[in-house]
Amino acid sequence: MKEKDVIKIIKKLKETYPDATCSLDFTTPFELGIAVMLSAQCTDERVNKITPLLFKKFKNPIDYINVPIETIEEIIKPCGFYKNKAKNIVGYAKMIIEKYNGEIPKTMEELVELPGIGRKSANVIMLEAFNNPEGIAIDTHAKRISNRVGLSNEKEPEKIEKDLLKIIPKKYFKDVNHLLVWHGRNICTARKPQCEKCPIKEECKFYKN
Numbered sequence: 001m002k003e004k005d006v007i008k009i010i011k012k013l014k015e016t017y018p019d020a021t022c023s024l025d026f027t028t029p030f031e032l033g034i035a036v037m038l039s040a041q042c043t044d045e046r047v048n049k050i051t052p053l054l055f056k057k058f059k060n061p062i063d064y065i066n067v068p069i070e071t072i073e074e075i076i077k078p079c080g081f082y083k084n085k086a087k088n089i090v091g092y093a094k095m096i097i098e099k100y101n102g103e104i105p106k107t108m109e110e111l112v113e114l115p116g117i118g119r120k121s122a123n124v125i126m127l128e129a130f131n132n133p134e135g136i137a138i139d140t141h142a143k144r145i146s147n148r149v150g151l152s153n154e155k156e157p158e159k160i161e162k163d164l165l166k167i168i169p170k171k172y173f174k175d176v177n178h179l180l181v182w183h184g185r186n187i188c189t190a191r192k193p194q195c196e197k198c199p200i201k202e203e204c205k206f207y208k209n
Contacts, residue, residue, distance in 0.1 A: 001150055005203060006167045009149065012199045013179040017186075020178035022128045024048065029104045029129035030096065031055055033114070034089055036121040042079045050079055061102055064093035088116025108134050119158060123177070133173035136164050141184025148188065150205035 014020075023044040026032040031051070038047045054075050058064050064072065072086040079085060092115045096104055104125070105111055111122035123137035136142065138157035146152045152163035168176055187194045193206070201207040 001167060003167050003169065006151065007169070007172065009200050009203050010168070010172050010175055010179065012203075013183055014175055016199045017179055017182040020175075020182040022124070022178065023181075024124075024128075025051060026128075027055070029125060030061060032125055032129050033092060033104060033117060033121070036124050037085055037088055037092070037116040038076060038079045040085070041081060047079060050076055061093035061096045064090055065097070085116070091115030092117065104129070106130050106132075119161070123161075127174060127177050131174075133170075133177060136161050136168070136173060136180075137177050138164075139181065140190070141188075142180040144190060145180050145184055145188050148193070148204060148206035149200065 024032065024035040024039060025048045026035050034054070035047055035051055038050065054072075057075070058067070058072075069086050069090055072089060073082050076082045076085055076089075095114055096102060100110075105114075106126075108119075108122050108126060111117050111125055112119055117125070119135070120137045120139060123133065123135045126135075127133040127137070138146075138160050143155075143157060143160055146160050146164065147155075151167070152160045154160045154163060164176070184190075187198050195201055195204075195207050198204065198207065
């Protein structure tokens with residue numbers, strides 16, 4: 001797909017979802033990192049029900065390493081995979097204290113070194129916390145829509161992102177990160193995509209086939 005066709009898709013989606021933003025609740029970059037970790041294989045809606053208590057109880061990185069890990073596990077249990085997530089949260093807090101003087105780093109290279117933070121999470125943090133998107137976060141929605149529409153035939157998130165970065169100008173990164181999530185939740189759903197309602201059906205390979 002050519003750049004001009006992708007821009008057309010982005011503009012149509014922007015008209016459909018003018019209010020598309022990040023749906024995770026947070027007040028600091030450090031909190032966002034934790035919220036993104038908790039959102040793995042869990043809905044943002046559920047994460048937002050858990051984080052108010054978590055963030056009220058633990059306000060900064062040092063709070064997370066000064067309590068038994070079981071205390072964190074108990075709070076985040078409804079998010080699933082809670083033992084592994086709690087372990088990552090503690091490791092994340094510890095590295096931020098030891099290596100970054102208590103402040104979350106502001107580069108992709110440093111973010112992906114933090115426990116629990118992969119490239120997708122780092123992309124979200126760069127955009128939402130620092131307003132400096134360097135890439136496109138490939139979650140389940142972005143992966144599904146990219147494959148269906150014909151933006152990428154790859155299956156691995158990093159390869160899909162590489163394909164998108166070749167055809168999407170950087171000034172649209174912020175929009176794309178939000179729009180693909182919103183479109184995947186509202187119309188281009190996994191099981192029953194509402195193709196007749198879709199604003200980009202004429203550009204979509206899945207619909208045409």
